Amino acid sequence: MDEHQKSLILNSSSRFPPPHGVRLSYGTAGFRADASLLQSTVFRVGILAALRSLKTHSVIGLMITASHNKASDNGIKVADPSGGMLTPDWEPFADAIANAATPQHLLQLIDEFVKKENIPFDGVRSAEILLGRDTRPSGESLLEAAKQGINSIVDALAIDMGILTTPQLHWMVRARNKGMKATEVDYYEQLAGSFRCLIDLIPNGQKFQEIDDKLVIDGANGVGGEKIEVLKKMLNGLPIEVRNSGKGGGILNEGVGADYVQKEKVVPQGFGSKDVGTRCASLDGDADRLVYFSVPSSNSNVIDLVDGDKILSLFAVFIKEQLSVLSTEGDEKIGDNYQARFGVIQTAYANGASTDYLKQLGLEVVFTPTGVKYLHEQAARYDIGIYFEANGHGTILFSECFLSWLESRYNELSSKNKESEQHKAALRLLAVSKLINQAVGDALSGLLLVEAILQHMGWSIHNWAELYQDLPSRQLKVKVVDRTAVVTANAETMVVRPPGIQDAINAEIAKYPQGRSFIRPSGTEDVIRVYAEASTQEAADSLASSVAKLVDQFLGFGSSR
Ligand SMILES: CC(=O)N[C@H]1[C@@H](OP(=O)(O)O)O[C@H](CO)[C@@H](O)[C@@H]1O
Numbered sequence: 001m002d003e004h005q006k007s008l009i010l011n012s013s014s015r016f017p018p019p020h021g022v023r024l025s026y027g028t029a030g031f032r033a034d035a036s037l038l039q040s041t042v043f044r045v046g047i048l049a050a051l052r053s054l055k056t057h058s059v060i061g062l063m064i065t066a067s068h069n070k071a072s073d074n075g076i077k078v079a080d081p082s083g084g085m086l087t088p089d090w091e092p093f094a095d096a097i098a099n100a101a102t103p104q105h106l107l108q109l110i111d112e113f114v115k116k117e118n119i120p121f122d123g124v125r126s127a128e129i130l131l132g133r134d135t136r137p138s139g140e141s142l143l144e145a146a147k148q149g150i151n152s153i154v155d156a157l158a159i160d161m162g163i164l165t166t167p168q169l170h171w172m173v174r175a176r177n178k179g180m181k182a183t184e185v186d187y188y189e190q191l192a193g194s195f196r197c198l199i200d201l202i203p204n205g206q207k208f209q210e211i212d213d214k215l216v217i218d219g220a221n222g223v224g225g226e227k228i229e230v231l232k233k234m235l236n237g238l239p240i241e242v243r244n245s246g247k248g249g250g251i252l253n254e255g256v257g258a259d260y261v262q263k264e265k266v267v268p269q270g271f272g273s274k275d276v277g278t279r280c281a282s283l284d285g286d287a288d289r290l291v292y293f294s295v296p297s298s299n300s301n302v303i304d305l306v307d308g309d310k311i312l313s314l315f316a317v318f319i320k321e322q323l324s325v326l327s328t329e330g331d332e333k334i335g336d337n338y339q340a341r342f343g344v345i346q347t348a349y350a351n352g353a354s355t356d357y358l359k360q361l362g363l364e365v366v367f368t369p370t371g372v373k374y375l376h377e378q379a380a381r382y383d384i385g386i387y388f389e390a391n392g393h394g395t396i397l398f399s400e401c402f403l404s405w406l407e408s409r410y411n412e413l414s415s416k417n418k419e420s421e422q423h424k425a426a427l428r429l430l431a432v433s434k435l436i437n438q439a440v441g442d443a444l445s446g447l448l449l450v451e452a453i454l455q456h457m458g459w460s461i462h463n464w465a466e467l468y469q470d471l472p473s474r475q476l477k478v479k480v481v482d483r484t485a486v487v488t489a490n491a492e493t494m495v496v497r498p499p500g501i502q503d504a505i506n507a508e509i510a511k512y513p514q515g516r517s518f519i520r521p522s523g524t525e526d527v528i529r530v531y532a533e534a535s536t537q538e539a540a541d542s543l544a545s546s547v548a549k550l551v552d553q554f555l556g557f558g559s560s561r
């Protein structure tokens, strides 16, 4: 970096002093905090994004969102060239610059990092960053701070893409870097086109326009509702009703949305007895999570939840079916068969019944710590890797190698017999790979795939829900003095610190048939999360509350440890 560049960083960063007494960390999904604390962090992440773009010679994304958190919070996360999450190698640098107390210290950290990473400041290459934000009121001024961060690097270009869902921004970054069409309209066209293709391939010729079976969507009063409306227009006739679109004055994520529905298991605002039996879905505030539910009775607000694990299971059943059709030989053997490596990825929050079901299907199930960056990385090791968090964040990744085999197999089959079942199965898999977001979990593309598969199977939400019976579960949060005191291992299924707590948890678990429980520090909130499941709801509740008491004893404000 030359002197001009250095003084540019010093001058601009002096306009964004960090808040006093707050330590921020990149966490499970970027920086998140009360929006009033974030100006300087967002400015600094703007610098980081420009450096990342210079380093990788690629377009980088910056998304301003706090997802399912309350409306007064906000956050920022970086999309890497692949469209995935920022490489974990850069997270310590993100933490360090976010917490640098003075412009001088900030400059020193940047200077050292630029040298260590060999980031080219040759004036030849320029950086390019796509910016997106959700509907939070604080988004506009934070976006401005991000732009100023980007503009404090010479030759860096910030492009404001406006209000987007998080997965749209990730999709655009990936598409740009692959030299593909990458506008928001291109996104809708790709989704709508591949959805139509799947519908056209439905065996009995039933088309969605003819089905009087509507889907009601809870948009969490966030960005997803308005974007679904665009898709609905393009898919002329898709029987969808959107509620909690944010236009009716409801508050973002308050008593609505995928996080609320999945954790509380009660109807979101705007839903009730009129919806008994109807297929309903909830998105979260930035539309990267999706869960389905139905209202079983007008006498209670309890829902039948169809969570991320069941979405994963539905996708797995469908893909497995297509792969098996594809591998059966028709009248004549065509081409070489390819043993696609097919795996599914879950976290400890996956319902135990879902894992049993997936294993019974003969699938390889891998567990990772919480946070999509971990799941995504594992899924990318397969030809077809499906990952989902129980909360509804997930997608299906296809390897380049498998897709190119599939394309050529499809072409070969096209030249022989377009009506063959193998030909249709190949086309379906190709359509899924275009419909489902390859960059990150995406409620909109996931929703269209669920809808297409349900129609393909001829299933109602109830048939789908009956794939297996969830074990009753409960999640609690406990405030503690210092959540970093909890250190876990084995994909967060056991605690290694503080000593003694895991033995105490094990002793509680042993009291309950089919009992399972674990604790971990949240990466997005200042709490310890407790998860428990057991054979009855009462038992799951009781196990969760005993474990929460242990957390309080070992780590709470009254603890002496
Ligand atoms: C139990 C739970 O739902 N945890 C969520 C939540 O992370 P925590 O680290 O648990 O706060 O937010 C993450 C980001 O959205 C998501 O990846 C994760 O699954």
Ligand SMILES: [Mg+2]
Binding pocket: 067, 068, 284, 285, 286, 287, 288, 289
């Ligand atoms: Mg989200």
